[in-house]
Amino acid sequence: MASRRAVPLITLSSDLGWAYAAQMRAVLAHRVPPGHVVDLAHDLPAHAVAEAAFVLRAMAAGFPAGTVHVAVVDPGVGGTRLPVAVACADGSALVGPDNGVLAPLADRLGGGRAYRILPERLKAPPRVGATFDGRDLFAPAAAALAGGQAAAALGPPVRLKPARVPAPVRTRDGARGEVVHVDRFGNLITNVPTEWVPPGTAAIDLAPGSGPSRRLAWASHYEALPPGDVGAVGSSFGLLELAVPRGRAADLTGLATGAAVRLTWVAGTPARGRRQ
Numbered sequence: 458m459a460s461r462r463a464v465p466l467i468t469l470s471s472d473l474g475w476a477y478a479a480q481m482r483a484v485l486a487h488r489v490p491p492g493h494v495v496d497l498a499h500d501l502p503a504h505a506v507a508e509a510a511f512v513l514r515a516m517a518a519g520f521p522a523g524t525v526h527v528a529v530v531d532p533g534v535g536g537t538r539l540p541v542a543v544a545c546a547d548g549s550a551l552v553g554p555d556n557g558v559l560a561p562l563a564d565r566l567g568g569g570r571a572y573r574i575l576p577e578r579l580k581a582p583p584r585v586g587a588t589f590d591g592r593d594l595f596a597p598a599a600a601a602l603a604g605g606q607a608a609a610a611l612g613p614p615v616r617l618k619p620a621r622v623p624a625p626v627r628t629r630d631g632a633r634g635e636v637v638h639v640d641r642f643g644n645l646i647t648n649v650p651t652e653w654v655p656p657g658t659a660a661i662d663l664a665p666g667s668g669p670s671r672r673l674a675w676a677s678h679y680e681a682l683p684p685g686d687v688g689a690v691g692s693s694f695g696l697l698e699l700a701v702p703r704g705r706a707a708d709l710t711g712l713a714t715g716a717a718v719r720l721t722w723v724a725g726t727p728a729r730g731r732r733q
Contacts, residue, residue: 464489464490464493464603464604465493465521465523465524465525465603466493466494466495466520466521466524466525467485467489467493467494467495467524467525467526467527467599467600467603468494468495468496468497468517468520468524468525468526468527469481469482469494469495469496469497469499469527469529470497470498470499470501470509470512470513470516470517470526470527470528470529470530471498471499471501471528471529471530471591472499472500472501472502472503472504472505472509472529472530473499473529473591474499474500475499477499477589477591477592478496478499478591480589480591480592481527481529481591481592481595481596482494482496482596483592484581484592484596484597484600485596485599485600487600488597488600488603488604489600489603489604493603495520497513497516497517498512498516500641501530502639502714504530504532505530505714506530506532506556506557506558506620507557507620507621507622507637507714507715508637508638508639508714509528509530509558510557510558510559510560510561510562510620510622511561511637511638512638513526513528513558513559513561513562514561514562514564514565515694517562518562518565518566520549522547522548522549522566523547523548523549524549524550525549525550525551525552525599525602525603526549526550526551526552526562527551527552527553527591527595527596527599528551528552528553528558528559528562529553529554529590529591529595530553530554530556530558531553531554531556531558531590531591532556533554533556534554534587534588534589534590535586535587535588535590538554538555538556538618539554539555539573539574539615540553540554540555540573540574540590540594540595540598541553541554541555541559541571541572541573541574541615541617542571542572542574542598542602542608542611542612543559543563543569543570543571543572543608543617544569544570544572544607544608544609545563545566545567545568545569546566546567546568546569547566547567549566550599550602550608551563551566551569552574552595552598552599552602553595554590555571555573555615555617555618556618557618557619557620557621558620559571559617560617560618560619560620561620561622563617569617570608570609570614571614571615571616571617572608572609572611572612572613572614572615573611573612573613573614573615574594574595574598574611574612575611575612575613576593576594578610578611578612579594579597579598579601579611580597580601581593581594581597598611623635623637623648624648625647625648625649625650625653627653628719628721630721630722631661631662631719631720631721631722632649632653632719632720633717633718633719633720634647634648634649634697634717634718634720635647635648635715635716635717635718636699636712636713636714636715636716636718637696637714638694638714639707639713639714642700642705643701643704643705643706643707643708644692644698644699644700644705644706644707645698645699645700645706645707645710645712645716646692646694646696646698647696647697647698647699647718647720648696649696649697649718649720650695650696650697651691651692651695651696651697652695653697654675654691654697654722655722657724658675658722658723658724659674659675659723659724659725660672660673660674660675660723660725661673661675661689661697661720661721661722661723662720662721662723663687663689663699663710663718663719663720664718664719664720664721665710665711665712665716665717665718665719666716666717666718666719670719670721671687672723673686673687673688673689673699674686674688674689675688675689675690675723676688676689676690677690677691678690679700679702680702682700682701682702683702684702684703685701685702685704686701687699687700687701687706687709687710688700688701688702697720699712
């Protein structure tokens with residue numbers, strides 16, 4: 458006797474908040490066995506497609522191959538952007554708006570082919586208005602894919618829109634980059650790889666944009682940073698992070714996602730809090 462097909466996990470990521478996310482879960486509850494839906498985050502910054510794309514790529518890539526990942530950060534819902542399903546090279550599938558939020562994760566999973574989701578191809582009730590595709594299109598599409606339907610069966614092939622992916626630049630004695638994520642603790646995650654910081658670095662001069670620089674302690678963990686002051690550590694993303702022990706670096710620096718930063722490596726003993 459042939460074994461029954463295993464139902465894959467479905468992950469949900471959005472900026473919708475938990476009340477709207479619960480409506481997506483309600484759709485899936487009718488078609489997916491209990492225990493197969495994992496909420497990654499529903500408190501992503503509202504409408505922040507590039508930041509959501511960064512977080513989704515980092516969070517979702519650790520799930521088993523074959524997982525169906527749904528991402529709903531969709532400021533253009535109901536407009537000209539397309540609803541898509543992406544069949545990835547590792548067997549995973551992505552579902553969401555074609556606004557760049559899916560592209561970095563698709564690349565991380567080996568690339569993939571995107572298909573426009575046609576509502577008439579889904580076994581789902583008619584859409585209610587045009588403002589909640591997470592419930593009316595993306596959740597039914599995810600259920601269909603988890604049930605074994607191919608992404609190609611949901612609609613015609615389309616070219617997946619690339620994301621805006623800022624690239625850091627190495628300089629003679631440091632790096633130029635930008636803040637790509639502000640987490641719930643107010644830590645500022647930059648796009649500069651931690652491995653770029655050379656051995657023997659004790660401090661980092663931070664210059665936001667074209668502003669004056671500020672010398673920060675460089676440490677291996679939060680507790681080693683000066684209390685109440687902004688410092689730098691290597692984050693769990695593998696990227697350089699600006700942090701304040703038991704505080705919020707975003708508040709103390711005034712920096713936000715998209716802010717440009719210039720970093721200079723400093724050997725020796727840092728001058729805590731000194732302005733250059």
